[in-house]
Amino acid sequence: MYLPGTEPKYFINAGLHGPDAVILDLEDSVHPAQKDAARILVRNTLRAVDFSGCERMVRINQLPMGLEDLAEIISEAPDLVLIPKTEHPQQVTEVDRMISELKHRHKIDRPIWLMPILESALAIENAFTIATATANVVALTIGLEDYTADLGVTKTPEGRESLYARARVVNAAKAAGVQAIDSVFGDVGNVDGLRRCAESSRELGFEGMGCIHPSQIAVIHDAFTPSQAEIEKALKIVAAFEEAQQRGLGVVSLGSKMIDAPVVERARKLVARSRAGAPAPHSSGLNNDVQERH
Amino acid sequence: MTERVELAQNAAGRMVPAMVNSKPQIPYLGVEKYQPRARKAAPAVRSSKDYPENGDKRVPDLETALRKCGLRDGMVISNHHHLRDGDRVALMALQVAAKLGVKDLTWFPSASFPSQKAAIELMESGVIHHIEGSMNGPLGDYCTQGKMRGMGVLRSHGGRWQAIQDGEVHVDVAVIAAPTADFFGNADGSHGKSACGSLGFALADSIYADNVIVVTDNLVPFPCIPWQIQGNNVDYVVEVESIGDPAKIVSGTTQITRSPDRLRIAELVARFLRYSGIMRTGFSFQAGAGGIALAFVDFLRRMMKEDGVKARFVRGGSTRYLVEMLQEGLTDYILDGQTFDLEAVKSIASDPRHVPTSPFTSYNYHGKGNFASMVDAVVLGATEVDVNFNGNVVTHSDGRLLHGIGGWQNCLAAGCTILALPSFRDRIPVIVDEVTTLTGPGELIDVVVTERGIAINPLRQDLLDSVKGSSLPIRPIQDIKAEVERICGGKPARPQLGDRPVAVVKWVDGTVLDTVWQVG
Structure with a gap:
């Protein structure tokens, strides 16, 4: 969940709403005249605020200004840095190098991961090389406002104009072995639109998406969490595969259907994702209480 | 008002004036402790001969x-x-x-x-x-600054009826x-x-x-x-x-809060009612027209639909959200004390199931019962609550008069009284060691719901048992208080109150529960 870096009132309770990560933003949501203040505020926030176990991320400014951001915030060891408007792998390595120097200076042992944001046609074309620029890249994401502006097209709720780019990001991320995270859905009041968008993201292969308001968190979690029927089917497939392995059978079948190895692998991934993506204890699924009681 | 005021300590440990505007007062004796023996007041007998025969x-x-x-x-x-x-x-x-x-x-x-x-x-x-009567805004400031010649007297809606009826x-x-x-x-x-x-x-x-x-x-x-x-x-x-x-x-339309924190509070309240079993067919509840209360009604409505639950009656402050519940068949009746928006006004004018009530039927403690104690759950706000669950609704942490009591005190008689409130406002913690002005005794306040968790009054073991094993964030009130004080940089300094009473807070039985002291 993105939080404007100049709005400390949003920081304190952000973790209560159950996002997987909070992104303290130094870029687009911060007025150019307030960049210095925002840096200090974000640094102090990383130092002082308990985000209830969420990952702590920072979106720095586009380079070269982003390097000034790093000098201020890396001492507080955020979990991840988002690099906006990344178009070349060299930009990623530059950020990585500076983070490495700052970590050394501040005696930080643990990794600080990177998530480049691809926001132009060129960035999309370079997606794989960006994703593989350093070992610290763990995810790719896409910024659709800038991307559609670069294409000179209108961003629509259906998103046909960005289908290629989103699919390309997913493909590059998978090829590089990192996560693909979809862009935010900007219409906070449109819950149905968000749900459709998130479901479409999951179908495309994204493993999560950004959000800009706490009310979007539960909807996104629901959309990205496999349904009970999907989980049950996957569990059956995995069980059938393991049973076949134990019995030394080369061919796996479920009922009358033969199961190929990729199907088993997909089922395993789905089970793993459903376990990892179980709603946090404080998330707001309305049906949780009913399931608890019965 | 320059004369020296004689004070007495009441059963809540609060110092209260023995006389208010030259009338002797009874200090608060405790919940259900004061038993009046007088007869009701009455206006003079009138005769129809003194009024126009044509009725005009x-x-x-x-x-x-x-x-x-x-x-x-x-x-x-x-x-x-x-x-x-x-x-x-x-x-x-x-x-x-x-x-x-x-x-x-x-x-x-x-x-x-x-x-x-x-x-x-x-x-x-x-x-x-x-x-x-309740004073807020400029009138509240005028009173709190000690500029009013007499002493202000704050009563609940039911307490106002009681005061008139009892001749106070x-x-x-x-x-x-x-x-x-x-x-x-x-x-x-x-x-x-x-x-x-x-x-x-x-x-x-x-x-x-x-x-x-x-x-x-x-x-x-x-x-x-x-x-x-x-x-x-x-x-x-x-x-x-x-x-x-x-x-x-009336407002054109009442608005549900858009604050994520307040929405979370509202949802927690609704989930509490659902999980505790209070939300069941035939139940009743009351909620006002504040942003959290409206959001609570919206969450509860969705849960009632999901569970196939219908209320027998809901108590207003009515809004379009209660009206929609009536129209959707989620409640048989709205028993309405006051009507907050155009949709509710339209409904009370046209739907016989939307019934106007009065403080007599709803709240008057000196009657042969009242509706408030028959309501299963009520959701209220507060300016402060303390670790003993005592509530303040009339002054802010700076001691200034901020709100009227409204029906708040009367509603504490409900089967489950819930205060739904943010744990801090403008960096001022809402949970305190002792409320600035006691408006409601803690023994009548059952649950405090904040965005950081739900505190249940230890006196309500039944409620504690009812949510055992749930994923609801049930926490001791002291824990929430400590966390909020960490966030806000410690306990706030107590307000510097003067030693001159400027108003009193009456309890529902007419006794004096607390004093509002001059500020500034």
Whole structure:
């Protein structure tokens, strides 16, 4: 969940709403005249605020200004840095190098991961090389406002104009072995639109998406969490595969259907994702209480 | 008010004046401890021979009506607040009193509003001696700063009925703004250009006052149907061009909070009711028109639909959200104390299942029961709550009068009383060691829901048991308090209160629960 870096009132309770990560933003949501203040505020926030176990991320400014951001915030060891408007792998390595120097200076042992944001046609074309620029890249994401502006097209709720780019990001991320995270859905009041968008993201292969308001968190979690029927089917497939392995059978079948190895692998991934993506204890699924009681 | 005030310690440990505006007081004795033995008050017996046989009680204007009522120095003049911040009648009456040269009135509104700040000039000029009724905004500041000559008396809606009925307050002249009336004085709030819904807050005044004036901007031929105020209690009827500003009487639409933190609180309240089993077919609840309360109603409505649960009745403050529940068949009735938005006004005017009530039926503690104690759950706000679950709703942490009590104290009688409130406001923790002004005893407050968790009063082991094993964030109130103090940089300094009482808070039985002290 993105939080404007100049709005400390949003920081304190952000973790209560159950996002997987909070992104303290130094870029687009911060007025150019307030960049210095925002840096200090974000640094102090990383130092002082308990985000209830969420990952702590920072979106720095586009380079070269982003390097000034790093000098201020890396001492507080955020979990991840988002690099906006990344178009070349060299930009990623530059950020990585500076983070490495700052970590050394501040005696930080643990990794600080990177998530480049691809926001132009060129960035999309370079997606794989960006994703593989350093070992610290763990995810790719896409910024659709800038991307559609670069294409000179209108961003629509259906998103046909960005289908290629989103699919390309997913493909590059998978090829590089990192996560693909979809862009935010900007219409906070449109819950149905968000749900459709998130479901479409999951179908495309994204493993999560950004959000800009706490009310979007539960909807996104629901959309990205496999349904009970999907989980049950996957569990059956995995069980059938393991049973076949134990019995030394080369061919796996479920009922009358033969199961190929990729199907088993997909089922395993789905089970793993459903376990990892179980709603946090404080998330707001309305049906949780009913399931608890019965 | 410069004389020294004798104080006594009440059962809650609070120092309260022994005399208020020259009347002896009974310090609070504890919940259900005070048993009055007196008989009810009553106005003088009147005879029909003194009233027009044709029923036409109209007089040309309010000045004539007040003259005929014999308004004079030191009297008590009352108004209701159903027209809220749009009301024009209360000030109109007080300004006519000023024109008549009357002094030292006690103004006894069921609540006052910021639009009535001109009452300050009337206090400065000596027309009004003091106000007995909720004060906020400029009037609250005026009182808290010790500028009012008499002491303010804050009562709940039920407590106001009790005070009138028990004779603690004798109303000399009641001036009742009526959105619709006939010449006989029958009056109703659900129709007319200034429609406000129920007129329940004016009912006690109409029954017990010596003189009753109905002021309307929608005079209809007899009979005014329906009527909530009976013309048989009314002395004079005055027709005016406008009794209020419709835009400020009811909001066009009441809005659910958009604050994520407050939405989380609302959802936690609804989940608590669902999981604890309070939300079941035939249950009842009450929630007001604040942003959290509206959001709670919306969450609860969705959960009721999912679980196939229907309420027998809900209590308003009614809004379009309650009306939608009625229309969707999620409740059999709305029992309505006051009507907050246009949809609710429309509903009360047209749907017989949407029933106007009064503080007598809903809240009066000195009656043969009341609805408040029959409600399964009530969701309220507060300015502060302390670690013993005592609540404050009238002053802020700086000691200034901020809100009226409304029905808040009366609602504490519900089966499960829930305070839904953010754990801090503007970096000021809401959970404190001891509330600034005690408005509700902790033994009647069962659950405190904040965005950081739900605290259940240890006295309610049944509620603690009912949510055991749930994923609800149940936490001791001290834990939440400690966390919030960490966030806010420690405990806030206590307000510097003076040693002069400027107002008292009455309990539902008329005893004195606490004192509001001069600030600044």
